[in-house]
Amino acid sequence: MDENNKYLSNILESSKRGNIKSYYQLIVMHVDNVFALAFRLSGNFHVAKEICFLTFQFAWKNIQQVRMNSSFISWLHGVAIFFILEKYRNSKHELHSHNEGLAIRLSPVDVALNTLSVEERIILTLVDIKKYALNEVSDILPEFSTDELKAQLFSARYKISENLKR
Numbered sequence: 001m002d003e004n005n006k007y008l009s010n011i012l013e014s015s016k017r018g019n020i021k022s023y024y025q026l027i028v029m030h031v032d033n034v035f036a037l038a039f040r041l042s043g044n045f046h047v048a049k050e051i052c053f054l055t056f057q058f059a060w061k062n063i064q065q066v067r068m069n070s071s072f073i074s075w076l077h078g079v080a081i082f083f084i085l086e087k088y089r090n091s092k093h094e095l096h097s098h099n100e101g102l103a104i105r106l107s108p109v110d111v112a113l114n115t116l117s118v119e120e121r122i123i124l125t126l127v128d129i130k131k132y133a134l135n136e137v138s139d140i141l142p143e144f145s146t147d148e149l150k151a152q153l154f155s156a157r158y159k160i161s162e163n164l165k166r
Contacts, residue, residue, distance in 0.1 A: 031056070040113055041081065041122055043114045055076055124157065
């Protein structure tokens, strides 16, 4: 185990014992990563902030569920994905890009992602960025058949490549 993993394990153990300062360190270490995932999935700065808050609130309440031999960031990503999909299923309109007037710099990939439909963005992010297998995405999004997922993914990849050429 390298020093970074030992450090993270110590902070996680301390958090599990109820040390809020240690948990704050975990937040500081991971908030950018969780926000980036939430933003890529939602395409909306305000929704991504809300998802970050919900994710870290849930994580604090359920920190005992984190296994020491698993990746904390992967667990956080799973929580964030759950909240994004819950928001998607309950209010699709909130996942459209509403970032006008915000002074944020987006990478070319994020700009291209924001041109996709909500479904295309979620599917492409899960498969091509988070490296979920198509059958895992099918489990996460049972409302889509495998053929529909493949079609959405193909469409999203095409649109992204065209966008990035410009």
